[in-house]
Amino acid sequence: MTANNGTLVRVQGVDKIFRRGSEEIHVLKGLNLEVPKGEFLALMGPSGSGKSTLLNLIGGLDRPTRGVVEIGGERIDQMSDRELAAWRSRHVGLVFQFYNLLPVLNAHRNVELPLLLTHLTKAERSKHVDTALKVVGLSHRARHYPRTLSGGEQQRVGIARAIVTDPTLLLCDEPTGDLDRKSGDEVLSLLQALSREHGKTIIMVTHDPHASARATRTLHLDKGQLTDEPVK
Amino acid sequence: MIHWLSQVFSIASFNLRTIPERKGAVLASAVGIAGVAAVLVGFLSIAEGFRAAIMSSGADDIAIVLRSGADNEMTSGLTREEARMIGDAAGVARTEDGPLVSAELFVIINLPKRSTGTDANVPFRGVEKPATAIRGDIRIIEGRMFEPGRSEVIAGAGAARAFSGLEVGNTLRIGQADWTVVGIFTGGGGSAESEIWTDAAVLQPAYHRGDSFQSVHVKLTSAETFEAFTNALANNPQLEVKAMRQRDFLADQSSLLTGFIQGIGFFIAALMALGALFGALNTMYSAVAARTREIATLRALGFGASPVIVSILIESLILALAGGIVGAAAAYFAFDGFQAATINWQSFSQIAFAFAVTPQLLLSAIAWATVIGLLGGLFPAIRAARLPIAAGLRET
Ligand SMILES: Nc1ncnc2c1ncn2[C@@H]1O[C@H](COP(=O)(O)OP(=O)(O)OP(=O)(O)O)[C@@H](O)[C@H]1O
Numbered sequence: 001m002t003a004n005n006g007t008l009v010r011v012q013g014v015d016k017i018f019r020r021g022s023e024e025i026h027v028l029k030g031l032n033l034e035v036p037k038g039e040f041l042a043l044m045g046p047s048g049s050g051k052s053t054l055l056n057l058i059g060g061l062d063r064p065t066r067g068v069v070e071i072g073g074e075r076i077d078q079m080s081d082r083e084l085a086a087w088r089s090r091h092v093g094l095v096f097q098f099y100n101l102l103p104v105l106n107a108h109r110n111v112e113l114p115l116l117l118t119h120l121t122k123a124e125r126s127k128h129v130d131t132a133l134k135v136v137g138l139s140h141r142a143r144h145y146p147r148t149l150s151g152g153e154q155q156r157v158g159i160a161r162a163i164v165t166d167p168t169l170l171l172c173d174e175p176t177g178d179l180d181r182k183s184g185d186e187v188l189s190l191l192q193a194l195s196r197e198h199g200k201t202i203i204m205v206t207h208d209p210h211a212s213a214r215a216t217r218t219l220h221l222d223k224g225q226l227t228d229e230p231v232k
Numbered sequence: 233m234i235h236w237l238s239q240v241f242s243i244a245s246f247n248l249r250t251i252p253e254r255k256g257a258v259l260a261s262a263v264g265i266a267g268v269a270a271v272l273v274g275f276l277s278i279a280e281g282f283r284a285a286i287m288s289s290g291a292d293d294i295a296i297v298l299r300s301g302a303d304n305e306m307t308s309g310l311t312r313e314e315a316r317m318i319g320d321a322a323g324v325a326r327t328e329d330g331p332l333v334s335a336e337l338f339v340i341i342n343l344p345k346r347s348t349g350t351d352a353n354v355p356f357r358g359v360e361k362p363a364t365a366i367r368g369d370i371r372i373i374e375g376r377m378f379e380p381g382r383s384e385v386i387a388g389a390g391a392a393r394a395f396s397g398l399e400v401g402n403t404l405r406i407g408q409a410d411w412t413v414v415g416i417f418t419g420g421g422g423s424a425e426s427e428i429w430t431d432a433a434v435l436q437p438a439y440h441r442g443d444s445f446q447s448v449h450v451k452l453t454s455a456e457t458f459e460a461f462t463n464a465l466a467n468n469p470q471l472e473v474k475a476m477r478q479r480d481f482l483a484d485q486s487s488l489l490t491g492f493i494q495g496i497g498f499f500i501a502a503l504m505a506l507g508a509l510f511g512a513l514n515t516m517y518s519a520v521a522a523r524t525r526e527i528a529t530l531r532a533l534g535f536g537a538s539p540v541i542v543s544i545l546i547e548s549l550i551l552a553l554a555g556g557i558v559g560a561a562a563a564y565f566a567f568d569g570f571q572a573a574t575i576n577w578q579s580f581s582q583i584a585f586a587f588a589v590t591p592q593l594l595l596s597a598i599a600w601a602t603v604i605g606l607l608g609g610l611f612p613a614i615r616a617a618r619l620p621i622a623a624g625l626r627e628t
């Protein structure tokens with residue numbers, strides 16, 4: 001992913017309208033966003049303001065009703081489902097509020113999941129998984145199943161899974177939303193380290209000012225648009 | 233392609249690993265499918281065994297002649313003169329004693345069944361001396377052949393098994409006469425082993441049949457002379473008869489019953505299959521619902537929609553096949569070779585036969601299970617693939 005003039009994410013004039021029966025929900029209205037490479041951006045805003053919706057558009061999980069979503073110079077809003085799936089597996093790491101680990105797989109296997117979509121051999125996959133688990137400090141938990149891990153540990157497995165393919169862009173939807181302060185802080189430190197030491201570009205949705213304080217920039221979503229100012 | 237297959241394989245294996253958490257529903261639907269397979273195999277093996285019993289020993293060089301217009305021996309009637317002309321026709325095998333022709337008559341008697349003690353129909357056949365030479369495979373396995381002119385009977389092995397009173401040395405009161413059982417025989421083709429035989433000349437007066445018969449059994453010089461034989465009969469203006477090869481005759485006689493049994497089997501199996509299909513659909517729909525978030529997560533990570541569909545189909549197929557194989561195997565062990573008697577609807581007589589679970593039956597049961605599995609998995613799989621990823625990720 002090469003970005004022109006250092007911009008990795010470019011969202012331009014994006015509208016997102018959901019239809020629920022006859023009702024139309026206009027969530028994003030002419031939204032613009034540019035995220036330079038290496039930035040750790042926090043997205044805040046009231047519940048239902050469309051933070052997740054925006055993150056999904058940037059992550060290629062959904063398409064805008066109108067407008068441009070360009071990541072690393074690629075127009076992902078124009079890709080087919082199949083192309084998007086392949087694109088996601090190569091370029092984004094996703095971190096979810098509720099971790100979304102597969103309960104039947106141990107930590108190692110969960111982290112390995114995205115690598116099943118690559119052409120790596122089993123040995124190569126194992127090496128990548130070990131590295132990712134080491135980065136999140138969970139090498140000693142590799143054989144543990146999700147239900148035997150604490151929330152904080154599960155989220156770190158989730159982050160290991162997100163970074164195991166070495167994507168440029170990490171998208172985190174309330175990664176600390178389900179964690180206590182201490183575990184949340186650990187996760188935030190980890191994200192911060194990934195941004196600083198590994199040069200990852202991170203977009204993190206959060207409700208927690210404590211979390212957004214760790215970011216390099218914070219934007220607020222209000223009435224379908226982004227502002228620098230907190231919403232009152 | 234290998235890539236795609238490995239996706240399918242991975243997702244299918246994750247799915248299958250969740251089965252222990254859902255074992256109740258999974259077991260219920262597998263048992264439903266096993267039931268379908270067992271019922272199908274059970275019924276069809278009855279029909280199969282019956283058909284085999286009837287047809288196995290039917291020969292191509294034996295002809296059975298009935299009055300034209302008669303569907304079976306019961307409704308047929310022939311005079312001695314007609315029987316003689318049939319014996320003189322072209323193609324009939326001969327020995328020094330004359331043509332190999334047996335004019336036969338046939339009455340239905342009642343004997344108590346061993347299993348229930350209640351009376352059931354048994355065919356009582358009067359034959360002429362060449363009868364055994366015509367059939368060729370008649371063996372007296374106990375006792376001896378009846379003597380012409382005496383009130384003696386030999387009982388088919390199947391009849392002797394199914395009915396009491398047919399032990400050698402026993403005396404039966406049938407009609408106004410006493411008959412002595414002097415032997416047990418096997419062979420004879422079709423339902424012969426379920427019959428009791430005596431001398432036609434003794435049976436005629438006992439049942440006031442005058443000098444009439446119901447069928448003429450003929451040994452042909454070879455299977456190929458059947459056409460010459462039927463032509464000869466057709467060209468004789470004094471004869472109004474029709475001839476069939478024994479094999480065709482037996483198949484014809486059994487088709488109503490085998491068709492009936494198969495019909496019942498298919499009907500019940502189809503009803504059960506419908507039930508099993510809903511069971512499978514339900515199991516797979518809830519499996520998909522329970523895994524909505526997992527499926528959405530996999531899709532979000534970049535797994536394709538088609539591997540999701542195929543993996544769910546595989547899971548459903550594995551369930552169905554497990555059920556089908558267990559059901560078919562259970563039916564095989566329970567039924568194959570199981571001895572039974574049933575009523576032959578044309579002659580209203582008991583036919584002894586063994587359930588025959590053939591490989592084809594097992595395959596067809598497994599084919600049914602496969603279809604149930606595919607249909608039961610298809611709609612849930614499509615639903616799973618269509619789930620919007622973003623919404624699915626938040627599902628709890
Ligand atoms: N698939 C969908 N279909 C219909 N409406 C939707 C869908 N997804 C989101 N919405 C609606 O769009 C609006 C924005 O939702 P979104 O999840 O983006 O909000 P959010 O800012 O992430 O809220 P929260 O802080 O509660 O997570 C909400 O009103 C929501 O109900």
Ligand SMILES: [Mg+2]
Pocket residue numbers: 051052053173
């Ligand atoms: Mg949200």
